[in-house]
Amino acid sequence: MKAFQYATAHSPDSARQLVADNGAYLAGGNDLLGLLKEYLVTADPLVNIKSLPGLNKIEDGRKAWTIGALVTIAQIENHADIKKTFPGLHEAASEIASLQIRNVATVGGNLAQHSRCWYFRQRDVKCLKKHGDLCYARSSENRYHSLFTGNDCISPVVSSLATTFAALDASAIVLRDGKELRWSMAELYAEAWKNPYAHNSLQPGDLIVRVEIPTARSRSAYMQISDKHAFDWALVSCAAAAEIADGKMKSPRVALGSISPVPHQSEAANSFLDGKVLDDATATQAADMILKDAKPLEHNAYKMPMAQALIRRTLLKLKGDA
Ligand SMILES: Cc1cc2nc3c(=O)[nH]c(=O)nc-3n(C[C@H](O)[C@H](O)[C@H](O)COP(=O)(O)OP(=O)(O)OC[C@H]3O[C@@H](n4cnc5c(N)ncnc54)[C@H](O)[C@@H]3O)c2cc1C
Numbered sequence: 001m002k003a004f005q006y007a008t009a010h011s012p013d014s015a016r017q018l019v020a021d022n023g024a025y026l027a028g029g030n031d032l033l034g035l036l037k038e039y040l041v042t043a044d045p046l047v048n049i050k051s052l053p054g055l056n057k058i059e060d061g062r063k064a065w066t067i068g069a070l071v072t073i074a075q076i077e078n079h080a081d082i083k084k085t086f087p088g089l090h091e092a093a094s095e096i097a098s099l100q101i102r103n104v105a106t107v108g109g110n111l112a113q114h115s116r117c118w119y120f121r122q123r124d125v126k127c128l129k130k131h132g133d134l135c136y137a138r139s140s141e142n143r144y145h146s147l148f149t150g151n152d153c154i155s156p157v158v159s160s161l162a163t164t165f166a167a168l169d170a171s172a173i174v175l176r177d178g179k180e181l182r183w184s185m186a187e188l189y190a191e192a193w194k195n196p197y198a199h200n201s202l203q204p205g206d207l208i209v210r211v212e213i214p215t216a217r218s219r220s221a222y223m224q225i226s227d228k229h230a231f232d233w234a235l236v237s238c239a240a241a242a243e244i245a246d247g248k249m250k251s252p253r254v255a256l257g258s259i260s261p262v263p264h265q266s267e268a269a270n271s272f273l274d275g276k277v278l279d280d281a282t283a284t285q286a287a288d289m290i291l292k293d294a295k296p297l298e299h300n301a302y303k304m305p306m307a308q309a310l311i312r313r314t315l316l317k318l319k320g321d322a
């Protein structure tokens, strides 16, 4: 690890000033400290944001809930009213990593975590994402990689919270140079879709301050499949959310994680599901639409039937059938 200066910020403005052009924000440190130790990122100074006031709160509201960027994943998992209001968010939080990690990992850090591609994580490999010439995964070990991408890097977004927030149509509020920007999950990762060097759309100094979740969809569900039962990222994850009135879905949204640099969504499938009664045939048809343009690679085609089954099961779980 390279030597660095360390500072603690007590307000968002001071955090921005301290981090300047070459620093990094330190939240729970689960991802960042590993990246620093492996010389994958440099940060000077390292700005501890854990003392920023007010960002560790969950606030309920009639139209929307607010979750501060410093709220831990365990806080979400253990919040009884979140379990009732956003069951899919509770399920996603409780599947992340391990209890020890969930106790310190934060919402902001989860959304901004870097690629898990093993070539990226290997300090001696200079792949495209690290401004080398080649994506090594494309022609080699790509079992954990994307089925969709808009650029030559095939590393997917692995944040389970991002998948669920996308289905719930939540917004990330990002502080950039004193102004608040409101981004959908699609916007938070749009840069990673088109730019091989990017992990997300954040620029140096951008601070996620909170996430706002509309209450419009009272049903939500999340499911994932991983190699290991715990302490592992998803091979594929799926979240779905909707209102159900008279047995019919209203404003449904489905999102998938670990298969694209952005939480993968299909507006055509969401429109197709709108107003439908959920049954196996409808859920299967939606899954076909969502996966229509997928481009499996040599070693990750197994994700196709996995995603198909997850979409169907997660949708049926919305009405309690899975
Ligand atoms: C074994 C293992 C299994 C895991 N499984 C999963 C899983 O299934 N699903 C999943 O989603 N995650 C999983 N994780 C990842 C884990 O959830 C993240 O590492 C963690 O959430 C990061 O949060 P943190 O607060 O520790 O972030 P940090 O490590 O402190 O920060 C991570 C990055 O985010 C930036 N950052 C932090 N806060 C902000 C902010 N407010 N604004 C802007 N940038 C910010 C930092 O500068 C850094 O670049 C797993 C991790 C491990 C070790």
Ligand code: SF4
Pocket (backbone or CB within 6 Å): 115, 117, 118, 119, 120, 127, 128, 129, 130, 134, 135, 136, 137, 138, 145, 152, 153, 154, 155, 196
């Ligand atoms: S998928 Fe992306 S991070 Fe992985 S080797 Fe290719 S360019 Fe690098």
